[in-house]
Structures are given as structure tokens and as C-alpha cells.
Amino acid sequence: MIPLAVPNLRGNERAYLNQCIDTEFVSSVGAFVTRLEGMGAEVTHSVRSVAVSSGTAALQLALLSQGVLSGDMVAVPSFTFIASVNSISHCGAVPWFMDIDGDSWTLDPFRFANELGAKTKKVGDDLIHIETGRRVAAVMPVYTLGNTADMDAINGVAAEFGIPVIADAACALGARYKGKAVGDLADVSAISLNGNKTITAGGGGLVVANDAKVMDFVKHISTTARTSPEYDFDMVGFNYRMTNLQAAVACAQMERLQEFVDKKRFVRSFYQHAFEGLPAVSPFPVPSWCDSACWFSGLVIEEADHAFMVELCEKLKDDGIEARTFWKPVHMQPPYFKAPRADDLTVTESIWSKVLTLPCSTGITLGELEFVAESVKKELGY
Ligand SMILES: *Cc1c(COP(=O)(O)O)cnc(C)c1O
DSSP states (O other), rough: OOOOOOOOOSSSSSHHHHHHHHHHHHHSSHHHHHHHHHHHHHHHHHHHHEEEOOOHHHHHHHHHHHTTTTTTTTEEESSSSSSHHHHHHHHTEEEEEEEOOEEEEBBOOOHHHHHHHHHHEEEEEEETTTTTBBBEEEEEOOOOGOOOOHHHHHHHHHHHTTTOOOEEOOOTTEEETTTGGGOOOOOOOOEEOTTTTTSSSSOOEEEEESHHHHHHHHHHHTTTTEEETTTEESOOOBBBOOHHHHHHHHHHTTHHHHHHHHHHHHHHHHHHHHTOTTTEEEOOOOOTTTOOOOEEEEEEEEEEHHEEEEHHHHHHHHTBOOEEEEEEEEGGGGGGTOOOSOOOOOOHHGGGGGEEEOOOOOTTOOHHHHHHHHHHHHHTTT
């Protein structure tokens, strides 16, 4: 079976894990945690990074660092992995679902601005959602597939309405927007080091920002908000620390980040060329404003519906290929049926069922890529 996206652990992972065991530093303090946080800051061009237990935890802490409170609303595209939205719920806040733009599959800044303009009013310093009376506390653009959103436009809208920007950069480590790295694009950003991401810690995440105060807050609240070794605490904190074992794996992975991103980009362009000229088939989008991290690769089939795609995945499975459908919009998931949403989610609703993700591990061989492309063509009747 050619897997969809599996880790590539042929670097220093084993040696670093052995160092953890030899030194008995396996828990949440250790040299690899410190080293990973330094590497995370450097590659994202941030003042500091904080290593935590998951991308979802990183998102929740990022929201809290921007003052998101229980009862608030946070604008977020519905076309995302459900964890983006769960992190909002974990703060006691509610999502406000926005649509994406069809060329980048990221938050559409124009329709976001229109939605805010039509449905909110300023009361003192607060932006209030008129219908529910809730405070709109933030916006969370999502870097779909490793494509950054159009951050100049989104930051402009957020500044106009006076709300902070928390970027879900979970799958976008290595991406650039108009030459800028992830840390320079939002008030605070969250990265995932889950097993299916470009680099992994086994499980884990990073919070990055260019504001030292924000990062100090994130470190503090992620480590039980301790103020002294004598069991003094000043807030309800979290135990969201990453362990030295996870960080050891992540440090070895970080050493190969550029190589892995290059391979991801190669895989994307391989599929683009392989399916070029097939009617009704198009490649995954890469907007002009970004150097995508190309986390996932695959294709878009114009005439397809969800049932067709599920069937296609089954056929490919019989050929020994793991292919999968992609993010079913979050407003279509039972826990969020009643959440507020923009009047129009047409692009979200029309794109998700036409997307097929194909094997794109960084260890995939040229022969495997060719086999996948031939099988897809065969199953589509070309
Ligand atoms: C992977 C991912 C997450 C969640 O990260 P975890 O580390 O699995 O908690 C959130 N948002 C997006 C866009 C992701 O791709």
C-alpha cells in the first residue's frame, strides 16, 4: 500500500531519542525542547516559539493570548480541519463561519469584510455581532494545504474592525507570503507537528509570534502558570507542554525541513504535470502571493460529487494506493450545525466534494508517483 502521508524518520531521530534515555530527560523539560523552540523561532522568523502538545493546543493558547474569552465569537473559514474550530470552542467561544475564495481555498477577505460590515457594530472598543450580541474577538485565517491566506488583505480588514489575527498555520511550516515567513504574517500563529504534517514530533505543536509579551504569556499559561518553584500559580494554566522525547524527534525533523518542503513541492508539480490536459481535472491551487509549503497534493475533479470520490478512493485502494477525500466543511458537522455563519458559503460547499488527496509523503519515490498517476488515469477512464 502506498500511504497518503507518513513520517520520514531517516535522520537523527533515533540518536536523539537515545540521548533522551541516556540522560534520563524524557519529560517536559530538556535540551531538545529548548533547541526546538529556537529552531521554530528561526524558521518562522519569530522572536520566540513555544513547543506544546498539539496543534490544537497551540491554536487554543494563541486565541487566549489575544484575549478571546468565553462567550466571544471568532470568525473562521468553514473549509478547514475541525481542530481549528474546536480550539475556538475550547476557549468557550463560538465560531462564525466564513467562506473561502475559489482560487486559494483560504479565507476570502472581501466577503469577510462585507460580512463584518453588514452584521456587526462598534460599541466602545468592542465589535459586536448585532444578531447575537456577542463580541467578535478575533479572526482565524487557515493556511489550507500549506497555502498562506492573503494576509495583507486580511490584516487590513482586521485592523479596520479592530480585531486580532490568529493564523492556523498548522500545515504551513515552510510557507512564505510575499517573501515573508509565517511568524511575520499574523499577531500569533499556530503550527502542528502531528504525524501527517511535513515534519512531525509524533504529536505536538508550536506557537509563534513576533511579540515577546505574547510569547511569554503563551509559555506561562502552557506550563501551568507557575510563578515560583514553591507551588505558586497566578492563573488557571494548562499542562500543554511538549516532552523532550517529542522534541528530540522534532529537532531531527527540523534539520531536514527544507529538504522535505522541496520534496512536497516536487510532488505537487509532479501530479500537476501528470494530469495536465485531462478534461475536468485540475491541480491543487497555489495562489500567486505565496510560496506554498504544499503540505498535501492531489487533484480536483470538476464534475465529481462526494459519492463519486468515495468510490474512486475505494478503487485506488484496490490498486494499493491510499487516496482520501478532503475536509468536509465544519458547518456541516453535527457539533456545529447551529453555529452562526455567513449567508453565503457557496465556494466552501462546492469545492470540498471535488477534492482528492493523493500519496504525498516526503519519502515517496518517483516510481510510486508514476504508479499513482497511472492508476488515477485508469480509474478515471483515461
Ligand atoms: C493538522 C491541523 C490541525 C490540528 O493539529 P493537531 O496537531 O493534529 O492538533 C489544525 N488545523 C489544521 C489546518 C491542520 O491541518
